[in-house]
Amino acid sequence: MGAQRKGATRVSEDPEELTRVPLQAILLADSFTTKFRPITLERPKVLLPLVNVPMINYTLAWLESAGVEEVFVFCCAHSKQVIDYLEKSEWLSQPNFTVTMIESHNSVSAGDALRLIYERNVIHGDFVLISGDTVSNMSLTQALKEHKDRRKKDSNAVMTMVIKRSKPSPIAHQSRLGTDELFVAIDPTTKQLLYYEDKIDYSKGTIYLDKSLLTNNSSVSLHNDKQDCYIDICSPEVLSLFTDNFDYQHVRRHFVKGLLLDDIMGYKIFTHEIHSSYAARIDNFRSYDTVSKDIIHRWTYPLVPDVKFFGNSATKLERQGMYRASEVAQSRSAEIGPFTVIGYGTKIGSNTSISNSVIGEGCTIGSNVHIQGSYIWDNVTIEDDCKVSHAIVCDGVTLKFGAILEPGVVLSFKVVVGKQFVVPSYSKVSLLQQPIKQDSDEELEYADCSSAMTNAVDISNGDMTSQILETQHWPSHELGTGGVGHIWSICEGGHEEEWRHSVAPIPSDKVAEAMKDTEDELELAHDGSILPPSGELKPYSNDSSDDNEDSRDESIYFGKEVEATFLRAAHENIEEDLVVLEVNSLRLSYNKEAADCAGAIFFSMMKLALETPHTSVNELLKNVNSVLTKWKKILKFYLPGMDEQIEVILKFEEMCLESAQEFSPLFTKILEYLYDKDIVLEDAILSWEEEKRDAEESDKVFVRQAQPLIQWLREASEEDEEE
Amino acid sequence: MPDIQALVNDFLNNLRKRKIEGSQATAKQTAELLRSVISQQRVPYTNQAAALIDAVRTVGEQLIAANPVEIAVGNIVRRVLHSIREEDLSLATAAIAGLGISAESDDDDDFVREDHHILSAAAVAAAARSTLRPPSLQTLLEDMPDSAAVPHTSSSGGDSEGKSKSADKSSRSRKLKHDVIEAVNELIQDIATCHEQIAEQAVEHIHQNEVILTLGSSRTVLEFLCAAKEKKRSFRVFVAEGAPRYQGHLLAKELVARGLQTTVITDSAVFAMISRVNMVIVGAHAVMANGGVIAPVGLNMVALAAQRHAVPFVVLAGSHKLCPLYPHNPEVLLNELRSPSELLDFGDFSDCMDFGSGTGSSLLHVVNPAFDYVPPKLVSLFITDTGGHNPSYMYRLIADYYSADDFVVQRKPATGS
Secondary structure, eight states: OHHHHHHHHHHHHHHHHHSOOOOEEEEESOOOSOTTTTGGGTSOGGGSEETTEEHHHHHHHHHHHTTOOEEEEEEOTTHHHHHHHHHHSGGGGOTTOEEEEEEOSSOOSHHHHHHHHHHHTOOOSOEEEEETTEEEOOOHHHHHHHHHHHHHHOTTEEEEEEEEEOOOBTTTTBOTTSSBOOEEEEOTTTOBEEEEESOOOTTTOOOOOOHHHHHHOSOOEEESSEEEEEEEEEOTHHHHHHHHSTTOOSIIIIIIHHHHHOOSSOOEEEEEEESSSOEEEOOSHHHHHHHHHHHHTTTTTTSSTTSOSSSOOOEEEEGGGEEEETTOEEOTTOEEOSSEEEOTTOEEOTTOEEESOEEOTTOEEOSSOEEESOEEOTTOEEOTTOEEESOEEOTTOEEOTTOEEOTTOEEOTTOEEOTTOEEOTTOEEESSOOOOOOOOOHHHHHHHHHHHHHHHHHHOSHHHHHHHHHHOOOOHHHHSTTOBSEEEOOOTTHHHHHHHHSSSOOOHHHHHHHHHHHHHHHHHHHHTTSSOSSSOOOTTTTHHHHHHHHHHHHHHHHHHHHHHHHHHHHHHTOOHHHHHHHHHHHHHHHTOOHHHHHHHHHHHHHHHHHHSOOSSHHHHHHHHHHHHHHHHHHHHHTOOSHHHHHHHHHHHHHHHHTTOGGGGGGHHHHHHHHHHTTSSOHHHHHHHHHHHHTSOTGGGHHHHHTHHHHHHHHHHHHHHHHO | OHHHHHHHHHHHHHHHTTOSOSHHHHHHHHHHHHHHHHHHSOOOSSOHHHHHHHHHHHHHHHHHHHOTTOHHHHHHHHHHHHHHHHHHHHHHHHHHHHHHHHTSOHHHHHHHHHHHHHHHHHHHHHHHTOSOOOOTHHHHHHHHHHHHHHHHHHHTOOTTHHHHHHHHHHHHHHHHHHHHHHHHHHHHHHHHHHHHHHHHTHHHHOOTTOEEEEESOOHHHHHHHHHHHHTTOOOEEEEEOOTTTTHHHHHHHHHHHTTOEEEEEOGGGHHHHGGGOSEEEEEOSEEOTTSOEEEETTHHHHHHHHHHTTOOEEEEOOGGGBOSSOTTOTTSOOOOBOOGGGTSOHHHHGGGGOTTSTTSSOSOOOOOBOEEEEOGGGOOEEEETTEEEOGGGHHHHHHHHOOGGGSOOSOOHHHHO
16 A cells, blocks of 8 residues: 555656746846937837847847747837847747747836736746846756755745856946945855845945844845846746736836745745856946947857857957958058957948947948947948047947047937037937936836837837938037937936946046045944944844834835825726735735824825815815715725724824925814714724823824814713713 | 758757867767758759759858867868768769670679779778778779770760660669768768777877876877776876866876876976876867867977977877868868856956946956967877878878868858859
8 A cells, every 4th residue: 555655656746747847938028227218219128239139139049058948028118129020030940949929018017027927827837037138158957956946845935046246346336237236145055035235325334134134044144246147037926926916016126125025925035146157137338338348258158259149140259359240341551459349341441440349230430430448330330530439329320520429428320420529428319309307206217118118119110210300400509510319418317327327437537536435434434333344243233223213214115105006096096905905015015004004095195185286275175075085995994993093193193293284274174074984983083182181282283273073072972971 | 851951950059059069079960960961862863962962061061150160060071072972983983884884794794893893892991981091092093094994995885875874873863872871871980989999009009107198188088098008008197187177187087987097287287297208198179181280278388398308299089080171271260269257257356357447448358268279290190090190191181081172161152153
């Protein structure tokens, strides 16, 4: 019997092993950010050439060589272009490698994309989550094996994140890829990720770890020299988690941090560090520059220009890292420096010097041109005596005689720079007008992104652009005589931030400035003993103050999140049940009580009423009334007992005193409304009054204001008792 | 046909992505692929050889372009082309001779056919390297009167020509393909057994109590040394580790496992140790037509050290590594620059490569070439599967293995004209 059972179990186990699920991958062909603007208004980021090969090819080539058999390419922005490109390419006809496109027009974030893929029900096992702008040559086998072994032991290990060691610049507090310095806490034995923070406030010079992090784990190693490769091995649960928490948008900011904070479900994220292989994601212009140079320096071998890994024309590597495709016409006196790539069919005039640059296919470069550290894409015409340094020049651009591009310039498609015109540094030039600046709130950023995408789709084809050229009259002052294009005004973050993400190296004055700052910081660190530079972390040092600050911070965040959720619901007319669900999930993730939710929701309702345009106090009152009537169900959901109701009243009082003083004259009236609508019961109001009896005089303003109502309530209840 | 195309694409992909490495593996797979290309190729009635050559050539072009560094691929393509030509020639001579003689009596016919068969077999042997035959100058001399005599006999062909011609032709078309496939099979066999063939000669070269130095790891060298060990020779081996891939470590492990006294030294210690060494035995990536060797990086230094101390420098190479091109030929991509991560850890040096500061170009460059070129004057002896040869003799071997027409495979007729 025993033997039989053993046999039976073995049989049942075996098929599981045998029915091997093909390794799948989700490739997000959209980064859901606007960092590559204005270029991405006309062409999706994944199709931008990286060392003369569209980025997506690097990602697909890696996935294929890493043994992934099925890739779902999620196309959103310019989905048509991506799909057209892939259909024309050979990716769809590869043996043992299927590429399927999933198109969506209304996804505004990675979260939406994953939810959509979950609905399609195409992912059956562990999958690789990657975005189409990642370059890597790592081998997946080890990471995958670790992930699967962990899964067998613990089904809560849902994700393995690939990280790589890379020292951040101590001066600018950013990695060499131009992203913010990343702080991660990892359990050194299990490799579990415990803490992830990529947005550090440097003004304080400190980071805060949750106390429980230190009490629950016997050892924690905190790193600031890790680079997130944005390659994740995920279990299918990840998709359902995204669906359950439908406010998750960003994979790192929401999903990873959410999972790390959430101790109810107990999901865990682990890390896999790669040493000898390369992986990096192109996030901004700086990383575009860095990754391009890494490719030219062959760190990504075999994904290098002279290996025909995919779709690149035959290129030969010559001395000093100079790559030259065939049919290059180069004048004898032209000087091509080291680490330069010259594309197929490009013509280079005499006495021209090019160094550390990538020149695309079919470009025409005149005489006496100096090009340094720049990325020049296909079919660009550069006339004589131009100077180009550390710039990105897109397809079809023309630089007229003597034009100068200062460091950090980005010229989008088909721009023409007039004769001897100097384009100032960090300026972005496009044929398209700069979209109207919107609030840089996160949700809006996404929305903004999608709306602009739809606008740009129809402009993207050549006919339209030529029409624009004909119809529009270009002012000559913007780009010199004969110039075509708009110089975008430098937006969000201002000039201060531009140098961080630009292709140009950090200017020396910034370096000096930052150097001074770090010195100050160091002094600061020495004065106040914030963290011993190399000592071990002491779990119980000055914990109390940190803790308080933490929880206060948290409740502020929580309040903001609830408010954002509610306002969105109000604007988009989302059903009440869904709002309740969403607020519940927030409540769980921030570890709050019903009273906190009620307070926060009430606060946001009042704010909504306040924001609705009104001219007089009466109208405001009306607004409050309508909002309360409409949404009272939600509020009541969170008001099961008296304590919560008191909390609402207290919150209201606080509001009237601080943030929304417009309500203070209306305090009693609104309180009456609340009572009428059964949101606040009389007992709550009475006990509130009792609570306030011992308070200071200044706090009693509203109690006194509400005195008639209280009086009335008291009499009513007495009457009841009498009866 | 479609499945052949899929096979070709698959192999091309692997070559492009550098998934197949090592000349033996690539040579073997190339030969196998070409064999299936030939067997799938439909052969027209006229000019079958040209059809086969075209088919092999088109595939070969793609293969060579896919990874020019693997010189063995080109070698095998040329060898297959050469064997097609050889088989065609031998069949043609046999057929023409047969025609001429068919007018004669039946008994004679059989006899003469056999005779011619022997001749064609000699040609096959020349191509396939089955015998350890000294220069084919002799064969050339033998062939000359024959080919001169053939037209004579054919011109005296009788009246029954027409009938036997048609019968002959259909059998010939099948026979050519068959013979070519046979020849390719033999080639595959040769590649598979080249290690043993080379190793057989080990005892002649390694003597009692000698000290042998090698660098990096090569399967041929391993087998060679082990074969000598098996024959009860006792000797010691110095293994230079072969940075940056350190395959010498693996070789040392293997040698110790087989019971050889082994000493591991760093590459930079080669010169210090060379005075104690009796012979340097190394593997190669490719042997060029002038006798120069493309070998793992570091070998040129070893060869120079050996020359300085008059230590024999012996190169082991299977015949598939023999390349008919000269190293100054621009078509020969001599080197491959590999990833710098083999030299140093990216994480440790990432701050040296921050392009964001300074002038935007990093001050640190890492160059990691895979191969060295050892000039022929530094090589004392080549040991191939056909025996030991002097570097100056290489051109002669090449004439045996390759037709001059095939030296340039890449030139497409479209671009050529």
